[in-house]
Amino acid sequence: MMRKTALLSLMVFFVGLFTVCPLAHAQSTIKVGIVDTYTGPATTFTMDVLDGFKLAVNDINAKGGVLGKKIEYMTRDEKFKPDIGLAMAKELVLKENVDILMGTINSATTLAISDFVKKEKLPFFVTFAKSEKIIGEKGHQYIFNMNENTAMVGKAAAVALAKKPYVKYWIAGDDYEYGHAIADSLWNHLKKFKPQVQKAGESWWKVGEADFTPYITQILAAKPDFIIVATGGAGMVNFQKAAKATGLSQIIPFYQHTAIELSVLKPQGQNAPEGVFGTANYFFYYPDTPSNRAFVDEFKKAYNREPRIGALSGYMTARFIAEGYKKAGKIDKEALIKALEGMSLDTPVGPMAIRGCDHQLELPMYFGVTAKNPKYDFLVAGDVQVIQAKDYMPTCDEVIQSRK
Amino acid sequence: MNAVYSIIPAGVLSQVFVGLSRTTILFIVASGLTLILGVLRIPNVAHGSLYMIGAFTAFTVTQLSGGGTAGFWTAIVVAPLVVAFISLIAERGMFQFLYEREHLMLLLLTFAFSLVFGDLVKLVWGTEYKSVPVPPFFQGFVPLFGGLPFPLYNLFLLIAGPVVAILLYLLTNKTKMGKIARAAAVDREMVGAVGINVSRVFAVVFVIGCYLAGLGGVLVAPTVSVTLGMDHTLIIEAFLIVIMGGLGNIWGALLGALIFGLTQSLGILVWPKFGIIFPYLAVVVVLLFRPTGLLKSTW
Numbered sequence: 048m049m050r051k052t053a054l055l056s057l058m059v060f061f062v063g064l065f066t067v068c069p070l071a072h073a074q075s076t077i078k079v080g081i082v083d084t085y086t087g088p089a090t091t092f093t094m095d096v097l098d099g100f101k102l103a104v105n106d107i108n109a110k111g112g113v114l115g116k117k118i119e120y121m122t123r124d125e126k127f128k129p130d131i132g133l134a135m136a137k138e139l140v141l142k143e144n145v146d147i148l149m150g151t152i153n154s155a156t157t158l159a160i161s162d163f164v165k166k167e168k169l170p171f172f173v174t175f176a177k178s179e180k181i182i183g184e185k186g187h188q189y190i191f192n193m194n195e196n197t198a199m200v201g202k203a204a205a206v207a208l209a210k211k212p213y214v215k216y217w218i219a220g221d222d223y224e225y226g227h228a229i230a231d232s233l234w235n236h237l238k239k240f241k242p243q244v245q246k247a248g249e250s251w252w253k254v255g256e257a258d259f260t261p262y263i264t265q266i267l268a269a270k271p272d273f274i275i276v277a278t279g280g281a282g283m284v285n286f287q288k289a290a291k292a293t294g295l296s297q298i299i300p301f302y303q304h305t306a307i308e309l310s311v312l313k314p315q316g317q318n319a320p321e322g323v324f325g326t327a328n329y330f331f332y333y334p335d336t337p338s339n340r341a342f343v344d345e346f347k348k349a350y351n352r353e354p355r356i357g358a359l360s361g362y363m364t365a366r367f368i369a370e371g372y373k374k375a376g377k378i379d380k381e382a383l384i385k386a387l388e389g390m391s392l393d394t395p396v397g398p399m400a401i402r403g404c405d406h407q408l409e410l411p412m413y414f415g416v417t418a419k420n421p422k423y424d425f426l427v428a429g430d431v432q433v434i435q436a437k438d439y440m441p442t443c444d445e446v447i448q449s450r451k
Numbered sequence: 452m453n454a455v456y457s458i459i460p461a462g463v464l465s466q467v468f469v470g471l472s473r474t475t476i477l478f479i480v481a482s483g484l485t486l487i488l489g490v491l492r493i494p495n496v497a498h499g500s501l502y503m504i505g506a507f508t509a510f511t512v513t514q515l516s517g518g519g520t521a522g523f524w525t526a527i528v529v530a531p532l533v534v535a536f537i538s539l540i541a542e543r544g545m546f547q548f549l550y551e552r553e554h555l556m557l558l559l560l561t562f563a564f565s566l567v568f569g570d571l572v573k574l575v576w577g578t579e580y581k582s583v584p585v586p587p588f589f590q591g592f593v594p595l596f597g598g599l600p601f602p603l604y605n606l607f608l609l610i611a612g613p614v615v616a617i618l619l620y621l622l623t624n625k626t627k628m629g630k631i632a633r634a635a636a637v638d639r640e641m642v643g644a645v646g647i648n649v650s651r652v653f654a655v656v657f658v659i660g661c662y663l664a665g666l667g668g669v670l671v672a673p674t675v676s677v678t679l680g681m682d683h684t685l686i687i688e689a690f691l692i693v694i695m696g697g698l699g700n701i702w703g704a705l706l707g708a709l710i711f712g713l714t715q716s717l718g719i720l721v722w723p724k725f726g727i728i729f730p731y732l733a734v735v736v737v738l739l740f741r742p743t744g745l746l747k748s749t750w
Contacts, residue, residue, distance in 0.1 A: 086573075088680045091580060094578055222724075249724065253727040256727075257675040258469070260716075265720060288585075289674070292592065292604060294592050294600045316518075316582070318582070
């Protein structure tokens, strides 16, 4: 009788231990769930975001965490499939009880998760998806966009191109939403800024097209002044290589978003074409300020490569989460959102704020042209002009109108 | 020359030649696939991954040897051999024990290999895009048709294609091993009954087929960015070409690659926005009228 009671009480004690402890554990860290694509060509960008995020989180945790709690994160691979991504997000929220969701590079997944977090009332930081619907018509108070979108890119490029003498344009690109969105935004804004521009024609190729020579010969035959090339991902390097091989880059100038970015220029070494126009949101070499250099050195020491825009987005996401909770004074989702609206933080490239009306991070946009530089064995951006956020971001009124 | 231009515009001629240079790559990869399919009866889904490994290996070889024209020739020699070696290990290590099993099992095994190879590439080379530079000897272009530029490297591909085709023809028709392989494709039991080691024949054919995949990867590398995922796009095109041409038929692979490459480049001229559908339309048309493929299949 005594042994049975002792055994029973021991069992009750252990059961109690196991049920109480996880609860206590859940409250002692801030859990961030990251849904992103970690297979296939997109991985080169998503690893930037993750590594930048990790760099900041390690820093923050080493200094004691946020309000006494460490930041804990877990990743899920959506394999660039929206149904898997949404399932992963649901698992992270409903089973792992994350406080915050982060991700993804796939705009379709991002929009699906956005719908989900609206119902769950959970903050979601968008790190690499570029659809303008995310922060525009499908935006809401739980979305924070930490990167640029296609509407902003198009407008920024139009601002720069309107000042140039080109009139006859050819539009080409990857035949999917990203390509068309950038081209449409650029063309619509360019026509507004410079009504005399004409469109000589369009060509669209399948995403992942490897051989551009047939398209390029067709464009050369039409003899436009300038080509808007709306490629993304692997298409960037493919097109630049084909442009160099066919001599297009020396005959007709063209523009691509991120043409001047490290991810596109570094793989080509000294063989990248010169004179290609592009927009980008971060360079590790410009501005050459002490804070940027410090960030670059820290990142290089940890990951053995230079940081790119994804790294800055991931890094700033962690910093904003930490500072947002600190300002709110408590681990509460609604308080975090309130605290982040309008908050400005010092970043490696100067102060940046999260706009209050739509939760868009106000990134700098640079317009430049590819050029050789004796300091590096790859091409970099030359003639860099800064395009101010107020010149390329839609106004608060426009965003609120689109969300109706 | 001007008389020709009055009938066929310079732009069309240029596109035809561009399509033909694309045909070279498609043919080399598809011929390897059709060889393996015809003789071993294995639909080698890992063929695309081997092509990708060929491209990545070419990147490493050109990096190590300094990137000049000599580096490129070294890559052409070394990379397909590396791929052939990997395929030899796979064949001797696993495939040779499973030839008696049904085709579905072999297909699943090659599919498993394609997944493993895909991740292996990610582990070994990382996730960043790689670029193999066009060898200095082939940089630049010739103003071939009405001043429109034709890259020198594409000219090289135009010559390489027929060279490989002729070598393959000699290999399969004029060598003893080639004749045995063709016999084994038609009736492997008979070949075994005559006293020939069928398993060894299979190994040789498999390795040659995979060598061709690697060769295709090396040749395509200077024209594209070498990334994870390039195996998926290619394997679909290669299978369609093999099916169009007739299973196991190398000339069929050439015909299929010609049709695919030319409809691709000419389709862009005809209808730029939807040019991408023309090769697949061609496949549908061919299969509607000749469901077993254009040329005789060995099955």
